[in-house]
Amino acid sequence: MRNAIIITAEAVSAIFAIMIMFGAGYRISEKTRKTRVYLSFLGTEIIALIIDMLSYAIEGSENSRLLLYTVYFLSFVMIDILLAIYAYYIVLVINKKKKETLVFAWIIGGISVVNIIFALIGTISGKLFYVDECGNYINGPWRDTRAYLPFISVVIIWIMIIKDIKEIEKSYLFAICLYAAVPVVTVVSALIFVDYDFSYVLSGIACTAVFIFAQKEEVLEAKFKEQLIQKLSVQDVLTGLKNRRGYEELVEKYEGCKNIGIVFCDLNSLKYINDTKGHAAGDEYIKHFADILREVYKNNCEICRISGDEFVVLTDGVEFEIFRELAVKLKALIDDNNKIASVGFAYEDMPILSLVSKAEKEMYGNKRIYYEETGYTRER
DSSP: OHHHHHHHHHHHHHHHHHHHHHHHHTTOOSOOHHHHHHHHHHHHHHHHHHHHHHHHHSTTOTTOHHHHHHHHHHHHHHHHHHHHHHHHHHHHHHTOOOHHHHHHHHHHHHHHHHHHHHHHHHHHHTSSEEEOTTSOEEEOTTTTGGGHHHHHHHHHHHHHHHHTGGGSOHHHHHHHHHHHTHHHHHHHHHHHSTTOOOHHHHHHHHHHHHIIIIIHHHHHHHHHHHHHHHHHHTBOTTTSSBOHHHHHHHHHHHTTOSSEEEEEEEESSHHHHHHHHOHHHHHHHHHHHHHHHHHHOOSSEEEEEOSSSEEEEEEESOOHHHHHHHHHHHHHHHHHTTSOEEEEEEOSSSOHHHHHHHHHHHHHHHHHHHHHHHOOOTTO
């Protein structure tokens, strides 16, 4: 009954920890160091919970003495590993390069290593614990002594927190204090519930608090930065429209869709403006035409600048009559702006690249008429 209660509590804690771990790390490729350390810390907590559950589940198995010794040993040392990782996490939370702060973390790491060696010796010698002939776990004389070093690590963690408390954000302060209080709460709970050890359960709850009150903001910020980078990767810097990469993604997205319309545009006289008035004037020329396209194509439309002077508009779900009305409006604005661009249109039930090719071909026909009417050459 006792083992079943502890296993159930630890299983619930592990499930919550796994959910948080996926929530914290899913689809975030560019994680901060703080987030990576937290995920390592959370992963270690999950492993610790699983090992401790296993130790209770297999207790009393007469034919698995080596497995019992291994699992019990690991259930002891996982707390030392957790303390070492958490100490480094606090250093990152404090966000200072102070040598003394890092020294504290190194001291806790050293203490953890010593305690693991102590546990290994105690396990081999039977001083820490031993397994009787029925497969039952029995505490050894070193059981209480081994708790001293983790207690020292906890004291050092509290010193780190108190010493740099002004450097810790409020959202983090509550969470890290809660986790640092876990050993104290564990001792109190052990006095109240003599037959039950909920140390890893309490540690799992504290891990959840660290995420809710502190690490969640870090994860959301990392996700926002990733989304911003993704947006910039498909956005033309000059006009704010989608760039060539964004256009190619749209072509792939709309492949096989119906009611797709294509508008293919090529600026007239951009090279002449760049050569005679400078590239700054050319940039303004490009942005002006981008604004014209935005004015015409507002709803269910994607506008892309696919090269220096070429633009493509993809309309999705726009009926042909509306597509034609928009085409008339665009032609009028182009004429009102000194024939700023040549343009071609395509709206048929065919593959999207075929539509693009058809609109581009019509644009070149419009460009040829422009040269004939103005007397300009391709250099202007």
